[in-house]
Amino acid sequence: GAVVSQHPSWVICKSGTSVKIECRSLDFQATTMFWYRQFPKQSLMLMATSNEGSKATYEQGVEKDKFLINHASLTLSTLTVTSAHPEDSSFYICSAGGGLAGTDTQYFGPGTRLTVL
Amino acid sequence: RKEVEQDPGPFNVPEGATVAFNCTYSNSASQSFFWYRQDCRKEPKLLMSVYSSGNEDGRFTAQLNRASQYISLLIRDSKLSDSATYLCVVRPTGGFKTIFGAGTRLFVKA
Numbered sequence: 029g030a031v032v033s034q035h036p037s038w039v040i041c042k043s044g045t046s047v048k049i050e051c052r053s054l055d056f057q058a059t060t061m062f063w064y065r066q067f068p069k070q071s072l073m074l075m076a077t078s079n080e081g082s083k084a085t086y087e088q089g090v091e092k093d094k095f096l097i098n099h100a101s102l103t104l105s106t107l108t109v110t111s112a113h114p115e116d117s118s119f120y121i122c123s124a125g126g127g128l129a130g131t132d133t134q135y136f137g138p139g140t141r142l143t144v145l
Numbered sequence: 146r147k148e149v150e151q152d153p154g155p156f157n158v159p160e161g162a163t164v165a166f167n168c169t170y171s172n173s174a175s176q177s178f179f180w181y182r183q184d185c186r187k188e189p190k191l192l193m194s195v196y197s198s199g200n201e202d203g204r205f206t207a208q209l210n211r212a213s214q215y216i217s218l219l220i221r222d223s224k225l226s227d228s229a230t231y232l233c234v235v236r237p238t239g240g241f242k243t244i245f246g247a248g249t250r251l252f253v254k255a
Contacts, residue, residue, distance in 0.1 A: 071248050072189065072232075119186070121188050123243075136188040138187070138188050139187070
C-alpha cells in the first residue's frame, strides 16, 4: 500500500521554540493531507485539512497562527508548532489521501511525538 | 453530543472469546465508515471499511445500520495479537475529512 512518512519521529524542545514536522507521501500524490493530534489515552483530534496550493482549513479551536501548515507540493505538507509550550506536547499524526492514492483511501504517517520542556 | 461515540472500555476477554464493539454517529448524512486499529504509541491502521450490506474479513465482521446510525465490529476467536485500541471512524461527507471515535481498548488474555 501507499506509504506516508513523517519526520522527525520524535522531538524534544525547549519552551518557546518552534518545531517543524514534515509529512510526505512517498509513492503517490496527495491532494489533501490531514493533521491530527492525539493526547495520551485519547482519540485522534483533527486539527486541520491541508490542500495543495491553497490555505489550510483549521478545525474549531485550533489556532492558525500557532499551528502553521504549508502544503507546497503534492507530496509534502509541513506543520510548524510555533512558540511551543509544554501543553503542546502530544503525538502529531498526518494522513494523506486523494490524487493517485485513490478516492476512498487515507494513509497515515507513523506520527511525531513532541515533548516540550 | 460527540459526532462519533463508542463503547467505553476496556474490554478484557480470554483468548478464543467473541467480542463486539458498538459505535454511533450523529451526522445522518455521513457517507463512509471504517474501523481502525491502533497499537500503543503507533499510528492508526485501517482494519476494514463498513458497508450497509455488512462485510466480513476472516474473524472480523462489520455491520452498518444507517437508520439507527450505528456501526458494529465483531471479533471472533480472539487472539492475543488482537489486543489494541479499536477506533470507529466516520467520514461525514464526500472527501477525506475523517472523524474518529475515542476508541475502545481491548485486552485479550491467555
